[in-house]
């Protein structure tokens with residue numbers, strides 16, 4: 294599957310931006326002053342970018358505990374995201390959320406969610422709102438293979454199907470739910486098979502192949518946009534890093550971890566671009582400086598910025 298060189302190069306830049314962000318988060322987390330647990334999106338970049346680069350700003354997404362990549366791909370700005378990671382008032386959620394609860398309604402990000410599967414029903418509700426208002430928006434929900442075994446997915450797929458809601462279900466199957474292998478916990482070879490049980494088209498995509506991911510997302514988004522109802526994409530890739538930053542993965546063999554790292558979408562896309570004549574080294578240098586500089590100032594500013602006032606602990610937690 295070939296997509297235009299321009300699209301591939303643009304998407305590579307977006308994926309690299311996420312990778313640079315996450316690598317920095319991993320390093321900075323090690324310093325010990327970032328509160329809570331952090332789960333990075335390393336290795337899954339093609340999924341967020343393949344989908345979100347084809348959405349409008351007004352389209353809506355729901356995300357997971359591993360949500361930085363979704364936010365960045367949907368246009369959320371780096372500095373207030375980093376301030377949120379540090380729990381500061383300048384953060385997107387005024388520091389009330391942290392890594393696992395970043396939301397930015399102005400960009401259509403209805404929230405990361407620490408409840409596994411928690412975003413699925415919200416996206417279906419958002420799709421119902423769009424259908425009722427006839428405003429042409431679509432909703433996308435990202436969730437993991439672990440979340441695929443949650444009841445809410447099945448109720449959501451059924452409702453989305455009978456009402457032909459403009460929603461795309463995107464299962465990010467990295468082979469693991471914390472320390473539980475998908476091969477143990479999922480009753481079918483491919484989660485996408487389950488979509489047929491709800492008369493929803495389901496496809497399996499190799500998420501280390503950017504072009505394949507882009508094309509699958511394009512078809513599903515178009516179908517939703519045209520009013521033809523939901524689709525299900527199972528994007529498969531091997532988990533390259535621990536479940537959370539600091540996870541030693543004692544439950545996983547060295548060989549498995551090594552082979553996962555060899556199937557990296559950034560490296561694969563780089564080779565594809567080079568074979569089509571692009572000077573990728575120049576892009577890597579350019580973005581390294583540009584995003585590196587942006588990250589330097591975002592992390593410095595976040596660490597220097599003010600904590601929320603304890604008297605306002607409950608502000609922004611509930612709507613007025």
Ligand SMILES: Cc1ncc(C[n+]2csc(CCOP(=O)(O)OP(=O)(O)O)c2C)c(N)n1
Pocket residue numbers: 358359407408409410436437438439440441465467469470471536
């Ligand atoms: C309802 C619920 N059950 C359990 C947990 C604890 N937990 C956090 S992440 C996780 C694994 C999720 O796996 P998956 O959905 O495959 O996403 P991944 O971390 O692999 O991206 C679990 C069990 C939780 N946060 N919420």
